[in-house]
Amino acid sequence: MSFTSRTEALYSVQGLWCSSCALAVEAQLMRLPGVATASVHYPSATLLVEGAPEALGEPRLAAAVRRLGYRLGPPEAAEDAEARLGAESRYLTLRLLMAVAFGMWTMLASLLIYVGAMPSPRLELVMAWVSGAFALPVVSYVALPFYRAGWRTARAGRPGMDALVALGTLTAVGVSLWLLMRGSPEVYFDTAVMLIALLLVGRLVETLCRHRGLRALQSLHQPPARVQCWVQSAWQDCSLDAVAVGERLRVESGETLPLDGTLRDSEALLDLSPLTGESAPRRCLPGDAVAAGCRNLGTALVFEVTAPAGECRLDRLREQMWWQQARKGELQRLADRFAAWLSPVAVALALLTLAATWLAGAPAEAAWVRALSVLVVACPCAVGLAIPLAGLAGSTQALERGVIVRDPGAFEALARIRSAAFDKTGTLTAGEPQVRAMHSTANLSEPELLALASVAARGSDHPLARAVHRYARQAGQHKAQEVAESEEIGWLGRRVRLADGRGLLLGSRAWFVEQGVATEQAGDSGESEVLLACDGVLMARFILGEAVLPGAAETLAELRRQGFTLALISGDREPAVRRLGKRVGMKPAECYAGRSPEAKGKLLAAMPQPSLYVGDGLNDVVGLATASVGVAPLGANAMAQEGASVALLTPGIAGVEVAWRLARRTRRVMRQNLMLSGLYNLLALTLALAMPIPPLVAVLAMVVSSLSVVANSARLAWSEDGNAVRVDRAMPEAVGTVP
Known part of the structure; x- marks a missing residue:
């Protein structure tokens, strides 16, 4: 195929x-x-x-x-997975309580025999039968899931931990019954009970860890079940699932936007902290995109739905995370191979120990006990948990810090990154231009000029005109003036006729020349400009540029200190790229301007490997695919999001440093887990083969190894240092659009 x-x-x-x-x-x-x-x-x-x-x-x-x-x-839907893990937790808790309730009497009876507290051998034998009676519910009902899983995995030809647990438990019970029939009180029911109880503790801890990771993913967005929808010229209460694309929804002050959409008639003040962690609210204008998960801080707003329930950006990110989590990195595949051959080897070694001990002249019960110890210490539960728990813990921590790692293998590649390249617009900058300065060429006050500019730019879809309109609104000069007619001339300019007869022009210098408006000469500064004219006379020049996202220069400086080779790769003009590079601390030799998508891919392939690329647009898809790790920043194009293995939920590129640091820690914990579990099995098997080990001690050692892996993975929840979690969340109020 x-x-x-x-x-x-x-x-x-x-x-x-x-x-x-x-x-x-x-x-x-x-x-x-x-x-x-x-x-x-x-x-x-x-x-x-x-x-x-x-x-x-x-x-x-x-x-x-x-x-x-x-x-x-x-x-599974997130709520179904939550219900499943909740049911698993209750299921495990019930069985654990039963194991403790009956097992403590088994342990007590065995302890009385071990310390010689019984006055006669006959009473010791009676106490041994009592120990077995209290162990019966544990080794039958409580241990049933272990037997079932052991049988299923054996049928599939992949016997693992549960097959060994079942075999060890049944062996302990069988040896004990055989000893009882021979009249010996030296039984091992306590070993079987302890094995089941401690494994249930480890399984419950593991389930709670999985539950915590799922809740972190769910916390991204929990939309309401009912919303206010505009139906038949009135606001009506509707089910969220019934809302279609193009319909209008109303969100009251303090409520969360349930779906993605486009803001309608009035501006809005949105709190993005539930979604992206931004500390400052963002002011959005009519026509701006708004995302599910944002909270309305202003008056009631109306937006037009662009994505139905289940298809919003956060829904897609959640789904993509589940897709990528099913993929396995190299360390996980290594752990799987190790666990696959460990169980058959353990069974073979147990049989070999049984035969060797018996042939050496030891009593049959001693030979069985030695074999039982080998089976117990070889349980590969720690090996099976070594990588998945570390990966889940790392993914959860990344998610809580605004980074979605969709591919567990990306953790391994991220930890070894040697070079990092960045796109310019939308990655290091806000994506939409901002007015940096206004130069008046008429005898009008600044408020009068801004009022005219606001009228001329109102209703335009051009990003430069929108920036001028936003600049005027922020200055408070957006009073409504009656417009007789308006016309958008492609993406060159805009012609507006006011009700009082005055004619306004807003557009590029080249278009003004075509319209016969006199303009002075200007050099190529690398920044954009918009000119405003009234009745054929130039009135003002607006200089626009891209605002560097907060924290970009600091993040790049930190990556440079860590030894990364850096590059700024853009399709923009060289003056603009050089100007931005200087502002973020990039050297001229690290700035590459006028690069096509294919050229970006070639540059990334030539950089030290493994490489990382951060890009947000269609022209970055090739670069994202070429790099060892592709990163999609907040607000990235859908194609860029699909091609990236890491997605940022916070503004700027600070999440790149966060992801890299977490990846290093996660990979280190993965390797530590794998080493701990491997060394445990190697040492435990060696000791069990070389000398008699009480089965109860073997049980404790096996469970301690599993809990050590869980505890080591839990360390990922702790901050290594302040830099490890540094994310600059401050954003100006009006920077581009909500993704």
């Missing part, structure tokens, strides 16, 4: 009990004809399968998964 004939499909898998279950599902699906790859992300229960389109139908895949006892369905 050729690569071009492949497609991908995303599903959720219900009934997963551990990471070994995920490996079993992968192995089962990989046996199906037409399936090229199958990857299950256990923390989110997400399956990403790739292959021939006809092979990826849900009924076919669901039937294969059902044979193992799992259920396949469409990707």
Whole structure:
């Protein structure tokens, strides 16, 4: 099958009990004809399968998964995943309470035997039977999920932790019953109970970690179920799901925008902190794009819907994150391979230990106990958790700091980045121009000129005219004047006739020359200008430029200090690129102007690898695909968002530094987890083979190794230092549009 004939499909898998279950599902699906790859992300229960389109139908895949006892369905909605993890937590808590309630009597009975507190051998035997009686509910009902998962993974040919747990538990119970039948009180019911109880504790901690990560993703946006919609010339209460593109919604003061849209007739003051973390409110003008998740700080606003429920930008980001989480990085694949062969090796070593100990002349019960210890210490639960938990913790921390890492493999690439390149407009700048200065050429006051400019620019879609209009409104000079007629001349200029007969022109210098308006000569400064004329006489010149986003220069300086090779690559004119580069601290040799999309790709390929590129437009798609890691800034074009493995939810590029630092920490924790789990299994197996280890000690050591991996992953929630979380959230009130 050729690569071009492949497609991908995303599903959720219900009934997963551990990471070994995920490996079993992968192995089962990989046996199906037409399936090229199958990857299950256990923390989110997400399956990403790739292959021939006809092979990826849900009924076919669901039937294969059902044979193992799992259920396949469409990707879960956030609320469904929340309900599932909540049910899993309650399920685990109930079984853990039962294990503790019955297990403590089993442990007490065993302790009385171990310390010799019973006055006679007969009472010791009775106490051993009591220990077994209290252990029965634990090793039967409470341990049932371990038996079920062990059987399923064994059927799939990928026995893992639960297969070893089930085998170890049943072996401990079997040896104990055999000893009881022989009249010996030296039973090991306490080992079986402790194994199940401590594994349940580890599983519950792991589930709570997954729950926390899901809640962080959900917190991006929780739209209301009911909204005010303009229907039949009146505002009516409607279901959010029934709202279509093009309809108008009303959002009261203090409420959150439920959908993406375009602001209608009046300006609005929006709080973007729930969405992007911006500390300063942003003032938006009619025609500006507004995004779901923003909070209305001003009077009631009306906007026109541009994306229905489930298709807003945040919905797409959430969906893309689930898609990419199902992919596996190199470290995860390494951990999977390690866990896959560890279980068969452990069983083989346990049988070898049993045979060797028995042939050496040891009693049969001693041989079985040695084999039991080998089985218990070899449980690869720490290996299975090493990478997914670290990746989930890193992704959660990144999300809380305004960075979405869609591909877990990007963590590994980000941590090794040697060069970083940036687009100019929309990446280092706000994307829309701003008036930097106004030069009057008439005997009119500044307020009078701004009032005329506001009238001339009102209603224009040209970004320069919009900037002039916004500048006049911010100065308070936007009083309504009656307009008789207005005309937009392409993207060259605008002609307006006032009710009092005066004619206004607003446009470029070249267009003014065509209209016969006298203008003075001006050099190429790299900045744009807009001219205003009244009745054929030049009145004012507005100098416009792009505002550098706050924190850009500081972020670039920090990346330079960390040894990055930097570059500014833009399709804009050289004077503009050089001017911006100087303002953000870039050297002239690091500024590349007039570059086509293909030229951007070639430059990135020639930079030290791995490389990173930050771009927001269609002309950046090639660069995003060429770079080792593509980053889409806030407000990026949809195509740029699709091509990037990292998306920023905060203004500016400070999120690049945040993502890099978190990636380094996450990769370091992943490697530490893998090393901890690998060393544990190596040392524990060596000790269990070399010397007798009480099964109870083996249980404690195995659980401690799993909890050490969980605790090490939890360290990602701590700030390494102030620089690790530095994000400049300050933004001017009116900078471009809301993405």
